[in-house]
Amino acid sequence: MSTTVGTRDFLLPDLGEGLSEAEIVEWRVAIGDVVTVDQSVVEVETAKAVVDVPCPYAGRVVALHGAPGEVRPVGQPLITIAPVDGAGGDEPAGHATYREEERAGSGNVLIGYGTGHGGSGRRRRRPRLALAPDAATGSPAAGGPGPASVPGPVATAVPADTSTPTDVTGPAADGRPAASGPRPAVAALVISPIVRRLARERGVDLTAVHGTGPGGVIRRADVEAAVAAPAPRLAAVPAQPAPAAHVGLADGDVVIPLTGIRKAIADKLSRSRREIPEVTIWVDVDATGLLATRAAINAATPDAPVSILALLARICLSGLRRYPQLNAHVDTEGQRIVQSAGVHLGIAAQTDRGLLVPVLRDAQRLTTRELAAELAATTAAARAGTLAPARLTGGTFTLNNYGVFGVDGSTPIINHPEAALLGVGRIVDKPWVVDGQLAVRKVTQLSLTFDHRVCDGGVAGGFLRHVADCVEQPALLVANV
Template sequence: MSREFLLPDLGEGLTEAEIVAWLVAPGDTIVIDQAVVEVESAKSVVELPSPYGGVVASLFGEPGQIIHAGQVLLTVTDPAGSDAPATAPTAAPAATPTAVAASEGSGAVLIGYGTTESTRPPRRVAAGRFGGASAASVPVAAPTDAAQTTEPVRSEPARSEPVRSEPARSEPAASTSTGSASTGTLDPARRSPVVSPIVRRLARDNGFDASTLIGSGQNDLVLRSDVEEYIRGRTVSATSTPTSAPTPTSAPVPASTTPATRNDGSAAIRIPISGLRKVVSARLTTSRQEIPEATIWLDVDATALFAARDQLLQATGERFSVTALIARFVLSGLRQFPELNSSVDTASQEILQHSVVNLGIAAQTSRGLMVPVIHDAHAMSTRQLRDSLAELVARSADGTFAPSALTGGTFTLNNFGSLGVDGSAAIINHPEAAILGIGRMIERPWVVNHELAVRTVVELSMVFDHRVCDGGTAAGFLTYVARCIENPVSLLADL
């Protein structure tokens, strides 16, 4: 008997996902709740567990292919009937994937989220749907350290995992059928980590597998710039390689000037807007079109903040990041100015002032810009807030957040100082009403008690929805946070 595993409803209005990698191959024996495929929706990358146990008969779809909810992912047969040929997928059954999973004894409340772990074997990436040459089309998604950290003054410590040793990039390649670029050569035997589906698709559209390149990112992570550089290098190599002499009967061929063969490296590259980039683009566009925003900024002396952090370390033996302390000040400020913890219902022309603070933390991950949310941050102690921030930083390395962690935000904190800039007129994370940006913290000349001194200064940038409040409210909130940074003890009056 053959049973079909359908792509389930991914929630949050998502109806499609991209296959990242198959974790099984036809002929493999699997158990209930075993992860069989890794897919990427517009929210996150998840591994889907099978609601059935048995022998994998067929896989439907290749890495990089878009599939829709209700579409067949794979078919599973009983072990006794594994010798029978796999049949084509039939029409989707009336039962939902969740109901089917429950009837078969699966521990999945919703397939892909909250499954049991007891029967799940170690993660393994299959060689490919058809084996052989197609094995190169299955990249392994590996975590990296390319995410933006939330510590303004120093980067996160390096991870402890070992780094694979690779030959120097300047050495000539041993042998390759497609040429080489400055970022490395194509080696079908290697598997470099490739996290971004855009990078995988760009390489696939140009006829090679991105995971066979030597990436320039952390732990050989293949970046989009690596793929683009290899494509340019291959184009230049193809146009500059001398051809064999023409036969007496052949006519001279004029040099081609099409963008695909120009030797100046200026050929255009088309990159599809899909997945997370598509969602981010739509949300930012909506924010710009709908929200009448205004921006204010303020330079703040943060010297006392660093002193307070050091005192906390001495008193408790625990480290508190500067970002965690500023987040504490922001939560206190939102209690003083609740108008900024709001959203606008354009349909009813009403301002919704939220009773809880779900603090979003803008993070530059390997998948792109994401805003994971600390829910009920207003009810947390400073220690709990610090721990929640540290967890978000760890997950930002590969951008694997649960869908629930990316929704429900009411106010966003953006630490663009870790990118090395002082300020930014950020775009509000729609449908929120405000976003606070933290610039880099550097030593600058500062006047203290009518004398020039060297102080640690940070620029705060505040962008707010002018429909929700006027400039006086936004300025009051910004100066409140600034006062807490300049004199952290002043927060005690509001606790």
């Protein structure tokens, strides 16, 4: 599907299970750069991670399909590469315009470039940058860019969109007369459907927004600035009733789009709550012995420290070996319960991008020290956003240490489609009865949330009690390791 003879389009690849799109974070290359096979060309953010995407082709970059902040669907062009030995010929139509914008230092790589004099046969198949032209002459609308020979965004017809009438000025895209009433002299320049959609969702009139991109292009940041600005910049679409979702906004309200990681979290947890009949049970435990065990291990080998989380993971693995019913998921379509052969342990990690659950595959094969090392490396990579998407899926049981937030207990939502999640609260000094005497001990609360379809209270209670006993008496682990 190359756009010019000799060029090749690299399509956005499948970045992991269940991912259908990715947002461009930063281009690693620019128009005119020469790239090698497997060179990283762009950093993208999916609903699960930030990843660098390597290009399988070598050659000269002639087109970048998408600007930072734009969402691209899997399977659509990402970058166009031409053979290096063909780079000395005439540039394809629109490259001069494209490079002029690059030299302007906008930092905003446009897509759907082209020129008005290039002829219909030289247009890109999927133009995205849009300026409403005069329907009869094809010339730019009043107030738009000058002749087609002047560098700047290309004037191409705006697709008809009945849900956003303010996106079209002058005659409609299908040739019908425009609706009566006052119209601004300058059409709204939009760079991608995501900007148009964002404006529609926020109730922003694009014709009233000042674009900061090249040639007055409206970018996502401009729409967000319009939302944050006081009236009249933030306005409902003319002649349309305000959507129910927008009713109630007042000055000072902050509107946060439910996209990316937050949308993925919302979708997954909502599905979990809809589908899984979950039950939470809990118990207070004396963790004094567990802390003493950790101190003894680390004193013996200070160069390879073991964390409390690693010991808790080891205890969970022991419990799942005894109660495999919780290391499972429900196959609703097949009407069956599937118990996993290996324990793919998920570790809930709070990051700047939201709550992630990286997975340690076949964790039962790791020693306690290996668990500690893997946990440290995995959570660090999750917070840095460098984990591959595959590392964020496929878990069979999750361990959630919410005690790091200074809270004692929780009734967490199961990480769908898993069947159980163990939560651990903070460890604090509390009065505790030891051998009939009141003493101050290190106490924590353990909570187990489980899918009641995979087991009943006896199994869940047995697992939690086993975990609690191992926390209080770590020597019990020796019999199960």
